[in-house]
Amino acid sequence: MQIRRVTGPACCLLIALLTACAGGPEEPYTTESGLTIQVLQKGRGRALVRGQRAVFRYTVWLEDGTQVESNDPEHGGEGSAIAVRIGESRVIQAWDEGLIGMRAGEVRRITSPPELAWGDEGSGEMIPPGATLTFEIRLVEIR
Numbered sequence: 001m002q003i004r005r006v007t008g009p010a011c012c013l014l015i016a017l018l019t020a021c022a023g024g025p026e027e028p029y030t031t032e033s034g035l036t037i038q039v040l041q042k043g044r045g046r047a048l049v050r051g052q053r054a055v056f057r058y059t060v061w062l063e064d065g066t067q068v069e070s071n072d073p074e075h076g077g078e079g080s081a082i083a084v085r086i087g088e089s090r091v092i093q094a095w096d097e098g099l100i101g102m103r104a105g106e107v108r109r110i111t112s113p114p115e116l117a118w119g120d121e122g123s124g125e126m127i128p129p130g131a132t133l134t135f136e137i138r139l140v141e142i143r
Contacts, residue, residue, distance in 0.1 A: 025038065025039065025040050025041070026038060026039040028109070028111075031097065031098075033093075033097060033113075033116060034113040034115075034116065035094055035097055035098050035110060035111070035112055035113070035116055036110065036111040037098050037108060037109075037110055038108065038109045038110075039106065039107075039108055040107040040108065040109055040136070041105070041106060041107040042103070042105075042106055043102060043103030043104050043105035043106030043107075043139060044103055044104060044105055045103050045104050045142075046103065046142065047100075047101045047102065047103055048086060048099060048100060048101060048102045048103070048139065048142055049087075049100065050086065050087030050088070050100060051085065051086070051087055051088060052085065052086060052087075052142055052143070053083055053084065053085045053086075053142075053143045054083070054084065054085075054086060054099070054102075054139055054140075054141065054142045054143065055081045055082070055083045055139075055140040055141045055142075055143065056081060056082055056083075056084065056099075056137055056138065056139055056140060057071055057072040057073075057074075057077070057081050057137070057138040057140060058070065058071060058072060058082070058135055058136065058137045058138070059071075059072050059074075059075040059077060059135070059136045060133055060134070060135050061133070061134045061135075062127070062128075062131055062132075062133065063131065063132045063133075063134070068126045068127060068133075069126065072136070072138060074138075075136070081140050083143065086099050086100060087100060092112070092116065092117045092118065093115075093116040093117075094110055094112035094116040094117050094133070094135070095110075095135075095137075097116070098110040098112075098135075098137075099137065099139070102137075102139040103139065104139055104140070104141050104142060105138075105139065106138070106139050107136065107137065107138045107139075108135075108136070108137050109134060109135070109136050109137075110134070110135045110137060111132065111133070111134045111135075112132065112133045112134075112135065113132055114129075114130045114131055114132060117131065117133050118131065
């Protein structure tokens with residue numbers, strides 16, 4: 001048996017395929033609404049659809065990197081995971097749009113323009129008006 005060295009564009013394609021099959025990070029993409037989504041870790045099982053209740057761990061940062069809130073122990077967060085219904089305007093629009101299609105165990109990074117989060121009002125003392133927010137969201141389970 002002869003072993004061939006793979007170089008150039010074929011090598012890049014092979015690495016990309018192996019990364020995708022291994023569940024590694026994907027390239028980010030931006031939706032028409034301006035939401036940027038990146039799958040950091042692929043999940044398994046059925047995909048989350050509009051109207052389903054799901055359990056999440058999350059961390060949110062301001063554009064300057066300041067961590068605002070987290071319930072994810074991987075980012076120093078404490079507290080319980082949250083259960084929310086997706087796609088029915090019960091959460092910010094960035095979540096309603098950006099979490100559809102996730103699978104249990106999946107982790108996504110979502111960067112939201114202000115109009116898909118808390119807009120010109122902000123939220124409490126931690127999220128200022130007009131804030132662009134980055135969320136790292138882990139889908140624990142679909143109920």
